[in-house]
Amino acid sequence: TTPLLTVEGLTKHFPVRRGILRRQVGTVQAVTDVSFALQPGETLAVVGESGCGKSTLGRAILRLHEPSAGRVRLRDTDITALDRPQLRAARRHMQIIFQDPFGSLNPRMTVRETLAEPLLLHGLATPRSVRAEVDRLIELCELSRWHAERYPHEFSGGQRQRVGIARALATRPALIVCDEPVSALDVSVQAQIVNLLQDLQRELGIAYVFISHDLGVVRHIATRVAVMYLGRIVEEAATEALFARPRHPYTRTLIASAPRPDPTAARHRVPVRGGTPSAMALPSGCAFHPRCPLAIDRCRTERPELRRVGQSRAACHLAETVEDNAISAVSADS
Ligand code: SF4
Ligand code: MG
Numbered sequence: 531t532t533p534l535l536t537v538e539g540l541t542k543h544f545p546v547r548r549g550i551l552r553r554q555v556g557t558v559q560a561v562t563d564v565s566f567a568l569q570p571g572e573t574l575a576v577v578g579e580s581g582c583g584k585s586t587l588g589r590a591i592l593r594l595h596e597p598s599a600g601r602v603r604l605r606d607t608d609i610t611a612l613d614r615p616q617l618r619a620a621r622r623h624m625q626i627i628f629q630d631p632f633g634s635l636n637p638r639m640t641v642r643e644t645l646a647e648p649l650l651l652h653g654l655a656t657p658r659s660v661r662a663e664v665d666r667l668i669e670l671c672e673l674s675r676w677h678a679e680r681y682p683h684e685f686s687g688g689q690r691q692r693v694g695i696a697r698a699l700a701t702r703p704a705l706i707v708c709d710e711p712v713s714a715l716d717v718s719v720q721a722q723i724v725n726l727l728q729d730l731q732r733e734l735g736i737a738y739v740f741i742s743h744d745l746g747v748v749r750h751i752a753t754r755v756a757v758m759y760l761g762r763i764v765e766e767a768a769t770e771a772l773f774a775r776p777r778h779p780y781t782r783t784l785i786a787s788a789p790r791p792d793p794t795a796a797r798h799r800v801p802v803r804g805g806t807p808s809a810m811a812l813p814s815g816c817a818f819h820p821r822c823p824l825a826i827d828r829c830r831t832e833r834p835e836l837r838r839v840g841q842s843r844a845a846c847h848l849a850e851t852v853e854d855n856a857i858s859a860v861s862a863d864s
Pocket of ligand 1: 779818819822823824825829845846848849
């Protein structure tokens with residue numbers, strides 16, 4: 531089948547400027563050469579530590595950040611080739627929700643006005659039909675009519691995120707980029723929002739790019755997972771395969787350092803050793819080599835390509851031979 535979303539070589543580098551003359555003193559290589567495809571109704575999680583470029587990737591897909599290179603296609607439309615008016619029209623089909631919906635909701639607009647705006651803007655409702663359409667969205671997101679006439683500040687974080695989701699749904703998108711949508715919420719509320727997103731996906735066939743640093747949530751919601759490190763995908767696999775048999779040492783350390791549902795397992799948590807190097811001064815060769823317990827000489831000079839390894843894609847010279855003892859090697863070292 532034709533993928534819903536095809537991302538090819540997507541790159542976003544930001545110039546860093548200093549001083550009165552705004553001279554360029556460096557480049558932040560936030561996202562480099564990212565490629566993947568997403569089927570309709572599928573959820574691809576993008577995981578990694580903060581600063582790995584996952585939010586920039588999400589924004590570059592929608593051209594909220596203008597890509598430096600690469601292509602994004604939504605079905606047959608080359609999003610990267612559209613002019614501004616065409617892009618505005620195409621945004622109807624791809625929406626984004628943020629960690630803090632408060633920042634993206636107009637505090638002076640009631641929920642009804644907030645939801646009516648995109649409907650009228652994209653010509654999806656008339657002033658006559660808009661009321662019923664807003665009521666439909668409110669119901670979909672399990673809000674009540676009571677919420678419709680109120681303002682964002684009157685709501686809890688979970689209710690605000692429901693409004694953010696309802697607004698994203700207004701234009702009936704095929705794709706929603708979810709950028710840490712539950713990270714700011716209490717754990718019990720997180721589960722409600724994740725379940726809502728899953729219900730909506732089942733009902734409406736929406737595909738998600740789900741950006742998160744929480745592997746517990748990712749394991750629950752994702753069909754596939756892409757692991758990012760310093761701007762590049764270092765591993766991509768079906769969720770089951772990724773957790774059962776991670777192929778990249780970084781994925782292994784991420785999984786080993788994630789909090790377990792079983793609290794007694796907490797003492798076995800293994801921190802990923804060392805800090806994340808800056809995306810302005812990337813290490814040579816494999817960017818993970820300064821932190822990798824398995825690094826060999828070759829890793830310092832030669833960057834591993836992302837390539838097929840079993841059912842996964844992985845960017846590691848040793849991906850075929852990384853065995854389960856890699857985790858204990860990490861914990862012994864750190
Ligand atoms: Fe570690 Fe080398 Fe693999 Fe990079 S290529 S993850 S440094 S073993
Ligand atoms: Mg982020």
